[in-house]
Amino acid sequence: MIWFLLSLFVVAAIATAATSGRLGRNVLWIAAVPMAATALWSLTIVGSVEAVSVGFDWVPGLDVSILFRVDALSALLSLMVAGIGALVCVYAAGYFSSSAAGMGRFAATLVTFSGAMVGLVWADSVWTLFLFWELTSITSFLLVGFKHTDPVARTAARRALVITASGGLALLAGFVLFVDAAGTAVLSDISPITGSTATAAAILILVAAATKSAQVPFHVWLPGAMAAPTPVSAYLHSATMVKAGVILVAVIAPAFQETDVWKPLGLAFGIVTMIWGAIGALRHVDAKLILAWGTVSQLGLLITLLAIGTPKATFAAMALLVAHAVFKAALFMVVGEVDVRAGTRNINELSGLRRSMPITFVVALVSGLSMAGVPPLLGFPAKEAAIEAVLGLEGSERLLVGGLVIGGAVLTVAYTTRLLFGMFGRSEPMPNRGVAPARPAMVVAEVVLAFASVVGFVALGGVTQLVRSAAVLVAPKAEVYSLLRWPGLTTAFITSMIVVVLGLVVGVAAVRRTVVSGPAARGAANVDALIDGIGRAARRVAGRVQHGSLPLYLATTVVMVALASAAFVVEIDADALYWWDNRAEAVLVVMIVAAAVAATTVGSRLGAALVLGAVGFSVAGLFVALGAPDLVLTQLLVETVIVVGFVLGLGRLATRFPAATRLWLTGRIVVSLLIGAAIAVALAGAASSPSGEPPVIDLAASAVADGGGNNVVNVILTDTRALDTLGEVVVLLTVAVGILTLTRTRSKRRDRSSETAT
Amino acid sequence: MIARTSPIVRLAVRAVTPIALLIAAFVLFAGHNQPGGGFAAGLLLGAVIVLRTVAGLQQPRHAAVFLAVGGVIVGLEALAPMLWGQPLLDQVVVSRQVPLLGKVKTGSALIFDLGVVAVVVGLVIAVLDGFGAASLVDIGRRPIDDAPVDTSVDSDSRRNR
Numbered sequence: 001m002i003w004f005l006l007s008l009f010v011v012a013a014i015a016t017a018a019t020s021g022r023l024g025r026n027v028l029w030i031a032a033v034p035m036a037a038t039a040l041w042s043l044t045i046v047g048s049v050e051a052v053s054v055g056f057d058w059v060p061g062l063d064v065s066i067l068f069r070v071d072a073l074s075a076l077l078s079l080m081v082a083g084i085g086a087l088v089c090v091y092a093a094g095y096f097s098s099s100a101a102g103m104g105r106f107a108a109t110l111v112t113f114s115g116a117m118v119g120l121v122w123a124d125s126v127w128t129l130f131l132f133w134e135l136t137s138i139t140s141f142l143l144v145g146f147k148h149t150d151p152v153a154r155t156a157a158r159r160a161l162v163i164t165a166s167g168g169l170a171l172l173a174g175f176v177l178f179v180d181a182a183g184t185a186v187l188s189d190i191s192p193i194t195g196s197t198a199t200a201a202a203i204l205i206l207v208a209a210a211t212k213s214a215q216v217p218f219h220v221w222l223p224g225a226m227a228a229p230t231p232v233s234a235y236l237h238s239a240t241m242v243k244a245g246v247i248l249v250a251v252i253a254p255a256f257q258e259t260d261v262w263k264p265l266g267l268a269f270g271i272v273t274m275i276w277g278a279i280g281a282l283r284h285v286d287a288k289l290i291l292a293w294g295t296v297s298q299l300g301l302l303i304t305l306l307a308i309g310t311p312k313a314t315f316a317a318m319a320l321l322v323a324h325a326v327f328k329a330a331l332f333m334v335v336g337e338v339d340v341r342a343g344t345r346n347i348n349e350l351s352g353l354r355r356s357m358p359i360t361f362v363v364a365l366v367s368g369l370s371m372a373g374v375p376p377l378l379g380f381p382a383k384e385a386a387i388e389a390v391l392g393l394e395g396s397e398r399l400l401v402g403g404l405v406i407g408g409a410v411l412t413v414a415y416t417t418r419l420l421f422g423m424f425g426r427s428e429p430m431p432n433r434g435v436a437p438a439r440p441a442m443v444v445a446e447v448v449l450a451f452a453s454v455v456g457f458v459a460l461g462g463v464t465q466l467v468r469s470a471a472v473l474v475a476p477k478a479e480v481y482s483l484l485r486w487p488g489l490t491t492a493f494i495t496s497m498i499v500v501v502l503g504l505v506v507g508v509a510a511v512r513r514t515v516v517s518g519p520a521a522r523g524a525a526n527v528d529a530l531i532d533g534i535g536r537a538a539r540r541v542a543g544r545v546q547h548g549s550l551p552l553y554l555a556t557t558v559v560m561v562a563l564a565s566a567a568f569v570v571e572i573d574a575d576a577l578y579w580w581d582n583r584a585e586a587v588l589v590v591m592i593v594a595a596a597v598a599a600t601t602v603g604s605r606l607g608a609a610l611v612l613g614a615v616g617f618s619v620a621g622l623f624v625a626l627g628a629p630d631l632v633l634t635q636l637l638v639e640t641v642i643v644v645g646f647v648l649g650l651g652r653l654a655t656r657f658p659a660a661t662r663l664w665l666t667g668r669i670v671v672s673l674l675i676g677a678a679i680a681v682a683l684a685g686a687a688s689s690p691s692g693e694p695p696v697i698d699l700a701a702s703a704v705a706d707g708g709g710n711n712v713v714n715v716i717l718t719d720t721r722a723l724d725t726l727g728e729v730v731v732l733l734t735v736a737v738g739i740l741t742l743t744r745t746r747s748k749r750r751d752r753s754s755e756t757a758t
Numbered sequence: 759m760i761a762r763t764s765p766i767v768r769l770a771v772r773a774v775t776p777i778a779l780l781i782a783a784f785v786l787f788a789g790h791n792q793p794g795g796g797f798a799a800g801l802l803l804g805a806v807i808v809l810r811t812v813a814g815l816q817q818p819r820h821a822a823v824f825l826a827v828g829g830v831i832v833g834l835e836a837l838a839p840m841l842w843g844q845p846l847l848d849q850v851v852v853s854r855q856v857p858l859l860g861k862v863k864t865g866s867a868l869i870f871d872l873g874v875v876a877v878v879v880g881l882v883i884a885v886l887d888g889f890g891a892a893s894l895v896d897i898g899r900r901p902i903d904d905a906p907v908d909t910s911v912d913s914d915s916r917r918n919r
Contacts, residue, residue, distance in 0.1 A: 629793040633785075637801035641882060644808045649889045710791040717795060718867035719849050722836075725874070729832050732877050736825050736884040743888040 001041060002054045002068050002122065008034040009115025017108035024103055025096045031107040032089035035114050038082035045075040047466045051188075053124060063179075066131075069124035069188055072469035076318075077121035077247060080325045084239045085114040087445040091333050092231035094441030095340060106146055110235070113139035117240045121247060125185045126175040133171060133212070133244060137164040140241050144228040156224035159527050163221045167211025171248075174204030182255060190255040202259045205252060206266055213245025213299045215269040216276050220523040223280070223292045230336025233288065238295055238328035246302045246321060250314070250474050253306055266307025271404045273300030278411030282418060282510050287335045287345045290419050291328070294371070294412070298324050301408060305386060308401065311477035312392055316385035318471045319483055322463070323370065323382040326456065330367040330449035331419075333442065334360055338423060341436040347422025347511075352429035359443055361424050363450040370453040372416040372503065373409065373496060378456030378463070380496075381483035383409065387499075388492045406499060413503020414510060421511045460485050551668075558671050562678040568685030576688045584625045591618040600672065604656050609646035613639055630713040771813040778806045786871060796871030800878025807879070811886055821884035828876030835870045 012034045016027050023030075045052065055067035070078070089110070096103065116135035123129035138161075145157030179185045181197040193201075209215075214222040225237055236242070249266065256262035277297030281290045302324070305317035337360055338353065339345045354361050366377060373383030387409065390402040456463050464483045471478035487493050580586050595614040602608050616639035623631040660668075696712070703715040717725050782802040789795030810817040818824070839848035851865040 630795070630798075633793045633798050634801065637798055637805060641801060641804050641808055644805070644812060645885060645889070648808070648812065648886070652889065711789060711793065711795075713793075714789045714795045714867075717797075718870050722849070722867075722870070723846070725870075726832060726836050729829070729874060729877050732881050733825055733829050736821060736877070736881040739881075739884045739888045740821060743884075743890075 002052065002070060005034065005038045005041060006068075006115060006119060008037060009111055009118065013108045013111040013115065016104055016111055019104045019107075021102055021104040024098055025093050025100055027103050027107045028089045028093045028096075028110075031111045031114075032086045034111065035082045035085035035089065038118055039079055039086055042070075042075045042079035042082060045070055045072075046079050047072060047469050048075075049469070055124065055128075058127070063185065064127045065125050065185070066128050067124040067186060068119070068122040068128065070122055071188075071473060072466070073251070073318075073471075073473045074121045076322070076466055076470045077243075078118050080322060081117045081121060081240050082114065084325060084329050084449075085110075085117075085235060087448055088231050088235040088329070091234065091336070091442050091445035092229070094439035094443075094445075095229065095231050095336055102146070106143075106229075109139050109142045109146070110232070113143060113236065113241070117244070120244055124187050126179060126187065127185055129187070129248070130168075130171060130175055133248075134165075134168050136241050136244060137161065137168055137212075140164070140225075140236050143232045143236060144225045146229055146232065147227070150227065153227040155528060156221070156227040158531065159524060160221040160225050162531055163211050163218055163527065167208040167218070170204045170211070171208035174201045174208060177201035177204065178252075178255070187251055190252070192258045193255050194258050198256065198259050199261050202256045202262045203265065205248065205256075206262070206269065209245035209248045209303070210269050211245070212248070213242050213303065214296050215245070215273045215300060215303060216296075217523065219273060219277065219296045220527050222296055223289055224524050226286075226288045226292050230288070230332060230339060233292070234329045234332035234336065237292060238332050239325035242295060242299055243302075243321065243325070246299065246306065246317075249303060249306045250317065253309060253314075253474060257309060263307050263309060266303055267401060270300045270302070270304030270307055271401065271408075273297065274304060274408040275300070275404065275411070278408055278415060281415035282411065285347050285422070287338065287347055287350075287419060287423055288332070290347070290415060290422075291331055291335060294415055294419075295328060297408065297412060297415075298328070298371075301386065301405065304401070304405060305389060308389065308393070309475070310389065310392065311471070311475040312385070312481055313389040314475040315467065315471040315478040315481040316382065316389045318467045318474075319382040319385050319463075322467060323378045323453075323456070326449055326452045327367040327370040327377075327379055330363055330446055330453070331371065333446045333449070334364040334367070335423075337439075337442045337446065340442075341438070342430060343436075347419070350423050350430070351426035353435070354424045354427060356429070356435040357438070359438075359447065363446040364420060364424065366450040366453055368416045368420045372413040372500060374500060376454070376457045376485070378453045380457065381460060381485065384487060384492055384496055385481070385483060387496050388490075391492055391495070406495060409496070409499045410503045410506065413500050414506035417504050417507025418511050421508065425511065457485065555667070555671050558675045558678070562674045565678040565682040565685075568682045571685035571688055572681065573688035577684060582625060585622060588618050588622045588625060592622070600669070605650050605653055606647065606655070608657070609643060609650060612646070613643035616642065628713075630711070768813045768815065771809050771815060775806055775810065778802060782806075782875075786875065787868070789871060790865075790867070796874030797878060799871070800875040801882075803875065803879050804882030807882055808886065818879075818883060819887070821880045821887055824876045824880030824883060828873045828878075828880055831873030831876065832870060833873075835866060835873060838866075 012030055016030050019027050019030075021027075049072070051069050051071035053067065053069040055065055057065045089107075092106075092110075096106075113136060116132045116139055120129060120132035120136060123132055141157050141161035141164075144160050145153050147153045175185075177197050178193075178201040181193045181195060181201055182190055184190065211218040222237055222242065226233055228236070253262075274297050277293050277295070277300055280293035281297060284290050284293065298320075302317050302320060305313045305320065335345055338350065338357070341357065342350060342353065344350065370377035370379030373379050387406065390405045391398065393402060460483050467483065468479060468481065471481075592615055595611050595618060599608055599611040599615065602611055616635065620632050620635040620639065623629075623635060699716060699720060700712050702720065703712045704710060782799045785794035785802060786796060786799035787794075789798070807817045836846055839850075840846060849866045849870070
């Protein structure tokens with residue numbers, strides 16, 4: 001079933017891409033199929049104790065395998081990922097106009113992303129997880145940059161890719177160290193590891209998780225990613241991709257419980273992110289950016305809870321993970337609908353939406369209150385569990401972590417209040433423009449998610465079961481905890497009520513404040529400047545190295561060859577060398593040298609080509625003298641083609657070589673002598689110390705037996721060393737393609753210039 | 759230029775072409791036991807093409823086709839043994855009694871060599887194409903920038919068909 005569902009994603013991706021926009025936005029219904037199927041299957045698995053595993057050895061020698069395992073945790077996550085994915089497809093079918101372009105591409109990328117995310121949560125070996133982790137980075141890059149003609153979207157997409165892909169590199173390094181320390185790559189087999197390798201692995205994996213889950217200081221890509229269409233934001237930047245880091249931390253946490261660095265680093269990431277994100281959310285007037293920063297803050301809270309690592313905190317993190325996915329996706333959808341129908345997302349411009357968009361208002365209210373942690377909604381027991389967990393800490397940790405988490409909760413209520421009041425607070429109708437008619441597909445998706453927030457609270461027992469069976473896989477002792485509908489007048493409950501009141505006051509006070517500028521806006525700019533700077537530096541270095549001067553390339557190559565062969569000087573043994581095998585060789589060598597000298601002095605180009613040919617034919621004669629008929633044949637043919645080719649090609653050039661300066665001449669002579677000396681030294685060095693029997697004896701023996709031919713040279717070419725020949729064919733092909741490309745572009749350019757001339 | 763001024767050269771090249779093709783085929787098959795092989799055969803064909811270009815005769819023009827066919831043949835021949843669980847590039851030798859010719863021995867290396875022939879021919883055509891050889895033959899020795907586009911090569915070669 002796992003294979004079937006994953007291949008369903010592949011098929012859907014190909015199918016949607018193949019439509020290439022012919023179906024318009026309706027192609028999204030195809031995209032929804034694998035997601036809905038996965039969600040339904042996850043629903044049958046979720047909460048069960050037994051796990052389904054499949055897999056195969058991918059690279060047996062390196063112990064790399066593709067493994068999937070669907071247990072209570074991964075089924076819960078895939079239910080979330082695929083379920084919200086299907087709803088997002090429905091929503092997007094309403095979000096995009098019927099004439100929207102590029103829908104095939106959009107749907108294909110969305111399906112690929114969704115499949116990658118499902119693969120990620122099902123992965124049971126670190127390598128499988130890594131594979132899908134990278135796939136989500138790439139597909140999210142494509143989705144953020146969907147409006148590729150918009151420079152803002154392109155910059156945002158690039159920023160997201162650079163940050164998350166750097167995190168991917170850290171993850172790869174972290175996994176290599178992890179496997180080294182743990183002795184296994186299978187996630188369900190891990191046990192606590194310690195030592196310096198484990199410490200390094202912990203840091204690298206945490207950093208990778210931080211880049212993916214937008215933890216400060218890597219958070220800068222997430223608000224920028226709001227340049228994506230809102231369905232993408234609702235899916236990737238609330239419910240799924242940003243959760244990948246959280247999920248990674250959750251599944252790998254058991255291994256690092258005894259690693260000293262894990263908890264403080266995780267807490268530092270989480271707490272700073274939680275507070276900074278919430279402050280950011282209070283600063284913006286764009287409703288989508290408020291939500292984006294709110295997401296950053298929530299992710300910080302999740303990482304904090306997982307870093308605390310107590311069973312209670314882990315349980316709370318799981319509950320919050322589910323609750324957050326539900327309410328945040330709904331809120332993003334609301335903002336998208338407001339944007340499409342009212343024409344703006346600026347909370348200072350929106351008004352009268354309570355009357356004109358009543359259903360949307362209810363959805364926003366329900367989801368917003370769930371986010372703020374107000375009963376009777378799913379967010380309340382989850383937030384309650386989180387506060388319980390931090391209040392359960394000891395000593396100074398309780399004061400510091402607890403205080404900050406509660407402070408973060410106050411800010412969460414505050415930005416939620418500000419968002420709701422800002423969008424729906426004013427009752428006078430929108431000036432100048434009306435509100436566009438409702439689109440059913442959008443409303444349906446929103447209502448389902450808002451409904452889920454309510455049902456989740458009503459059926460809290462069932463949700464507790466699911467969350468608990470998932471949490472015990474991370475922290476086995478979490479089985480004693482429950483989500484409570486009415487906890488009684490506990491410290492936690494009183495605290496959270498104080499939090500709500502305080503947050504409400506702060507939020508109402510901040511509703512009409514517009515503080516857009518600040519240090520946060522510069523983070524993204526700095527990253528962009530860094531990326532641009534690297535690009536510029538690379539171009540400059542490439543410009544220096546790839547200067548385009550053929551003589552300089554040649555000189556560089558020759559000097560390197562000369563340096564490499566200099567080492568052979570010590571190998572030369574004058575006693576082992578002799579002048580010739582027979583006299584004819586001497587005559588031919590004299591011919592070669594004479595022709596070579598003539599080639600350097602002759603003034604006409606045609607003459608030089610012919611003299612070069614003379615060198616080549618004399619070399620062929622040398623092969624005759626040495627008794628190598630195959631080489632003779634090939635050499636003669638090559639020389640023939642080259643000489644005729646030269647003569648043809650010379651038609652494009654002046655008859656004589658241009659006059660050269662003395663320096664240039666000297667330089668050429670030095671380079672020529674250098675390459676000649678280098679080759680001579682290398683050959684003499686090699687000939688001085690023959691080792692063992694010449695290989696020709698073995699080759700001749702095996703030629704008839706293995707290759708079935710009497711021509712040893714050709715058997716070597718086609719059988720014994722056929723791989724070398726294959727390589728040479730590839731070289732020939734590459735050269736030919738290069739020539740074709742060069743001449744095509746040249747003639748195209750000529751065509752263009754002649755077009756402009758006429 | 760030669761094409762216009764020397765009918766002898768043209769006639770000679772035309773007469774030599776089939777012989778050269780025959781020799782190329784011989785060299786290809788002979789490579790098994792005697793000097794020759796795919797590379798040499800390809801170069802022979804290349805030399806024919808160069809000569810025909812010089813004489814302004816019709817010759818194959820699409821380097822990409824030869825390169826693609828050659829590359830695919832070589833690649834498939836290299837991979838094919840793996841389908842039967844043999845190592846990459848492993849070759850099969852076939853030996854049969856054929857009427858008139860006697861015992862003929864050949865192998866999958868011949869297919870490999872055919873691919874090499876196609877690639878070498880493709881390379882030669884690509885280089886000629888790069889020089890703009892076809893037009894050079896007619897414009898002769900003139901600076902490139904003011905060279906008029908001369909279409910007489912095409913009409914010439916059509917007449918020779």
